[in-house]
Amino acid sequence: MSSQLVNPANPYAAENFSDRQNQMFLVFARLFGGGLKDDQLIGALKELTKLFEEDPDHVKNGEPSIFDHLDDDCLDTMMRHHDLRESNEVRKQTMIATAAFLKASGERGANQMRQFFYRRMKRRTYDDYIICFCAAAGLFPIAGDFMADLFLHEGFLYNLGNLMNHKWKSRKVETALLEMLRVACYHPVCLGAIRKYCLDWLEEMETQPTEEAVAASLIADPDFNGHTGSIARRRHCEHVKNLAGLVLLHLWSASPEPSSVKPPESQKSITPKSDGKDQAIAKIEGLSARFIDLLLQGDSEDIQHSIEGIAYATLQPSVREALAHNSQALRRLVEVLKTEPPKSPTTYAGLSIFEHLTAYKPVQTEEQKRLQQLRAYANAAGKLLPNPLNDDAHVEERCKLVFEAGVTPVLITHGKNGSPAALSLVVSILGSLAKTSALRGQLAQQGAVRLLISAWEMLPDSNTAARRRTAEALARILISINPALVFRQMPQTAAVRPLATLLRPDPDAEVRNLLPTFESLLALTNLASTDNETRKIIVRTSWDDVEELLFSNNARICTATTELICNLVQSPDEAAALFGDGTTPGKAENRIKIIVALADAEDVKTRSAAGGALASLTCHESVVRRILGQPRGVANILGLCRDDDEGLRHRGAVVVQNMVAHEGEVGKLAREGLTKGGAVQALTECAKKSRSAEVVQAVVGALEVLLKAE
Incomplete structure (x- = not known):
């Protein structure tokens, strides 16, 4: 940062600065001076965010950009607040300010950001590593492609060999590095690099017993504070192991591969002696059990990592099945979601777990099923069979167990207040339930x-x-x-x-x-x-x-x-609009023709529905006239009266009663057409078969009118 900012007497008195530039440097001077409380830091970072967001509009109006005078020291001052030693609220606001900086400054800001990372990495000090890794972890969610380019730059991960080979030792650096790797795993192009350079180190860290890690830290860590005691150091090592396990879960879930590190004695019994994929699945199951234990212990320090780890692990059917039958773990997950803010990473991970537990297989056509079977035979000589834990019966059972855990009120709450991504998960879970x-x-x-x-x-x-x-x-x-x-x-x-x-x-x-x-x-x-x-x-x-x-x-x-x-058509207005005089005659004619034809369908439910529709539609004279104009109109209606089903006979009798009850020309035509078609015989047969008073009453009413007309 320039000397005029360091001087507290007059850090922003340059006459050629605009008011916005003066305001920006004033904020940076406050940040550079240090000693601010969290609320003061957050307030200053919010001011910076506002200045960054407004700058493009001022530039369009012909004003100079504040980024013309934002030097490397200023950027460094802002980026250091990504440090894991800051509070979560400060780090969140720093991420927002950084996103606003990158969006408003364009390529110039991107170049400055690249130089920030290059400078920090070249220094190779613990403090620089911590700030660099934490800043990268903060940037991946908001500028993934930009960070992926940096992450994959030659030497970025390769130069971390001294850290991974334990020539250098710092618990804070390890934590910051693991946080960066955890977030980088979300970017697909970074997975290969992490697997290539970090897999051995991650597996060694994850499988190393806690006591050995504590002893190694006490000897090798130069920034160890003796007053913290062995208990604090032991907690830290467990935390690092959990972070390493979380990254491994992501790597194994994305593409299980053989491990280059032998599992400890305690895990040999559950590790099958088969291919690398089976070994990876066994390790995922082992890690998921550890994260479930962490969840049940309720340690707030690791609650986010444990839920995120379970979310990765439940991509495996065996883990889903085991978790679904662990009622204590399910209820603990519900309790955590009740207290978590709607848009937090923990909330999203928890919802993802329930989405994995309740997800049904996509519906496939018969052709798609056959193609899948052919691929199975081609890829594995017929040995690649569907996992039975993914079938509908197992998913339905898991859905019942999830529902019994009391998840619905939590889903409703987060659906109302959550992000669009969380809302999409809530919808999927409710659809499965x-x-x-x-x-x-x-x-x-x-x-x-x-x-x-x-x-x-x-x-x-x-x-x-x-x-x-x-x-x-x-x-x-x-x-x-x-x-x-x-x-x-x-x-x-x-x-x-x-x-x-x-x-x-x-x-x-x-x-x-x-x-x-x-x-x-x-x-x-x-x-x-x-x-x-x-x-x-x-x-x-x-x-x-x-x-x-x-x-x-x-x-x-x-x-x-x-x-x-x-x-x-139970609504008279809609019936008239669709089938009566309220619609185009040609359309009404076709619609009546279809309904009359469906009254003679093979399916009983279809005949019943069509008969019910005709029972309402025949209250309209125009509909009756169109039915009589159909070649098989009368025959299909009388067929309902002769049906073996009592409900269908009732519908047929009501239709006949409605048709013959009309007055004028339409009623006369109906009575003549039905009599000619054998209505009296059909109704008599209907009455003999029926035991329902409603059916007999409709038949008697229709017969009285027909016999009177004769």
């Missing part, structure tokens, strides 16, 4: 429906995958619950738009999955059973898609669509 029909009512009672509707509205339109998952979860819950019990504080019509999106094909899917469409139809049918306003919104939002689905080759889709139409 909702696949178990027995849990749907309780999910609705605990607020899942309201959250899912809000989530669908909050998620951006561009995030089609997350919005579709949200709609799928909502559909599953709304299939089998009473809407009147759920929509007490919000209109049920708010659920229509999300559900309607599932009636259309997924634009991102190569092969259409009809299950979400089927579930959406069932949910909309349930909503349409309530009131005319909901029916009106469904028709306005999705009628074109509903009508198209009537022609689906899938029998279940066709049946579900017919059932939805049956409920929609």
Whole structure:
């Protein structure tokens, strides 16, 4: 930093500085002077952030940039507050200020940042290493590609050999280095470099017993403070081991490879003598057990690392199964999520664990299954079989155990207040839980429906995958619950738009999955059973898609669509608008033709739904006239009256009663057409088969009119 900033008498009196530049240097002078409390540091860093963010707008107005005078000392002053010896709040604000600096300063700031790292690394002092590694750990989440270029620069990791070979020893440097490696693992291009240069060191550190590590630290660490005692040093070594294990979990989970370091005696019994992948999986299982123990111990220092480690480990089916049956660990995870702030890394890792535990395998078509089997035979001579722990039965059991741990209220809380990424995880978990029909009512009672509707509205339109998952979860819950019990504080019509999106094909899917469409139809049918306003919104939002689905080759889709139409036409206004005089004659004719044809379908449910729709539609004269104009209109209706199913006979009798009850020309045509088609005989047969008073009453009413007309 320039001398004028070091001089407290007048550090920012240069006449050629603008007010913004003076303000910036004033802040840097405060930071450089030191002695500030955390709240003062945070306040100064916020001022810097504001200045950085506003600079591009001032430059557009022709003013000089404050970065023209920001030298290396200024950048160094800001970056040193990434140090792990600072509080978490200070480090977070430093990260925000650094992000604003890189965004506003462009290539010039990027070059300055590169020089900052080169200078620090060349000095090779403990303090420089600590600040450099901590700064890198802070930059990876906000400038991953930039940091990856630095990280992979020739000599960056290679020059750390003295640290990794234990020629130098510092617990703080090791901690800072491991924090940097932990964050760097999220960038795919850095994984190979970490595996190449750091794997042996990480495995040795992770497998070394704590007592040996303590003894080595007492002898080799030059900055050891004797007043801290052996207990503090022992805690530190355990913390470093946990960090090393966390990085290893990421490496093994990404690409398991044979280990170059022999496992300790305590782990030899669980390490299979097979290929490297099996060894890596066994080590992941061992590390996951350690992190679960850490979670149960409740040590706040390692709680984030333990949950993050479990999140990596649960990528393995065996770890997922073991954790799901550990009720104590599940409840401890729920307790941690209750107290963690919504957007913290620990919260995201905890939600990731529950997402791993409850995730079902993607639905595959028969063709996709056959291709997968062929690949298995080609790659492993038929020995590559699916893991049975991934099948639907095991996932459903895990979902029940997760639900019993009380996770739903926590999901609702973090779904309301969390980041979009966390909200996406919450939606996925709720969707998986909702696949178990027995849990749907309780999910609705605990607020899942309201959250899912809000989530669908909050998620951006561009995030089609997350919005579709949200709609799928909502559909599953709304299939089998009473809407009147759920929509007490919000209109049920708010659920229509999300559900309607599932009636259309997924634009991102190569092969259409009809299950979400089927579930959406069932949910909309349930909503349409309530009131005319909901029916009106469904028709306005999705009628074109509903009508198209009537022609689906899938029998279940066709049946579900017919059932939805049956409920929609219970509204007289919608029935008239779609099938009566309120629509184009050609369209109405085609729609009546389809419904009449479906009344003679092979599937009982389809015939029942079509008969129910006709029972409502035949109250309209125009519909009756169009039915009589169909070649098989009368025959299909009388076929309902002769059906072996009591419910279908009831529908057929009501349709006939409605048709013959009309007055004027339409009623006369109906009575003549039905009599000619054998209605009297069909109704008589219907009465003999039926035991229900409602059916007999409808038959008697229709026969009275027909016989009177004769």
